Amino acid sequence: MVEKTADDASPGVRAAVALAVTGALCLAVAALAGEAAYPWLKAVHVIAIISWMAGMLYLPRLFIYHCGAAPGSETSETFKVMERRLLRIIINPAMIVAWVLGLWLAWKGGHFAAGWLHAKLALAVALSGVHGFFSAAVRRFGEDRNMVTARQWRIWNEVPAVLMIGIVILVVVKPF
Ligand code: HEM
Numbered sequence: 001m002v003e004k005t006a007d008d009a010s011p012g013v014r015a016a017v018a019l020a021v022t023g024a025l026c027l028a029v030a031a032l033a034g035e036a037a038y039p040w041l042k043a044v045h046v047i048a049i050i051s052w053m054a055g056m057l058y059l060p061r062l063f064i065y066h067c068g069a070a071p072g073s074e075t076s077e078t079f080k081v082m083e084r085r086l087l088r089i090i091i092n093p094a095m096i097v098a099w100v101l102g103l104w105l106a107w108k109g110g111h112f113a114a115g116w117l118h119a120k121l122a123l124a125v126a127l128s129g130v131h132g133f134f135s136a137a138v139r140r141f142g143e144d145r146n147m148v149t150a151r152q153w154r155i156w157n158e159v160p161a162v163l164m165i166g167i168v169i170l171v172v173v174k175p176f
Contacts, residue, residue, distance in 0.1 A: 011089045019093045026101065038108055041101050048097035055091035056127070056160040059083060059134050060153050066141055067150035076144075083138045095131055099124075115176040120167055127163045130156075 026044060030037045062083050069076040102124070111117045133156075140146050148156070169175070 011085055015089045015093050019096060022093075022097055023100075026097075026104075030104070038105070042105055045098060045101040045105060048094045048101065051090055051094035052098050052131075053160065053164055055086055055094065056131065056134070057157070059086055059091065059138070060157040060160075062086070063134075063137060063141065063146070063148070063153040064150045064157070067146070067148075067153065071144040080142050083141060087135060087138050091131065092135075095128065099128075114174070116170045116174040119176075120170040123163050123167045123170070127160060127167070130159055130163070 022044070026041055029040050033040060062079055066076065066079040066083070069079060106112055106117055137146065137148065
């Protein structure tokens with residue numbers, strides 16, 4: 001078992017505060033800016049997506065290196081801290097902001113009837129499922145119970161990238 005230090009708790013609190021401040025600012029922009037709110041909140045959506053994707057591309061890379069570290073070694077314990085913090089401070093809050101603003105943009109822009117949005121939502125749900133799988137893997141690595149090989153993690157490493165390519169083409173090209 002990994003000990004949770006006080007040092008681990010404070011980044012989690014900081015992430016929650018950052019999430020609350022982002023939510024309050026977005027609400028204020030939505031309420032005060034009228035029509036101008038749409039592009040501003042779309043910009044925040046894209047910023048959240050970049051943060052989410054950065055984490056989703058880096059976390060499985062950490063898992064690959066972690067597979068090569070002996071359980072209980074200092075290196076393994078360092079990877080546990082890096083994985084836990086990346087998930088809690090970057091990946092989880094970024095996913096929440098991306099979903100909330102994505103759904104707001106879809107509602108405000110009247111996109112819910114569009115075929116491209118249905119396909120994008122399906123891929124975003126798949127990406128969120130991969131997020132859940134990575135999150136469970138962080139817990140298993142933390143308890144030295146990972147069963148996935150480095151080779152399998154290399155394959156998982158490509159899945160978020162493939163989903164991202166599909167999502168970006170759907171939302172920018174809007175082919176249907
Ligand atoms: C989580 C659920 C998501 C929902 C409900 C959602 C919904 C939306 C909506 C409605 C727009 C505005 C489209 C427009 O104004 O033309 C948008 C913009 C955008 N989204 Fe998402 N999105 C989500 C996740 C994602 C993901 C996972 C990515 C990339 C990996 C992404 C990338 C983008 C980009 C790049 C834009 C800007 C497109 C442009 O202005 O041309 N979104 N999203």
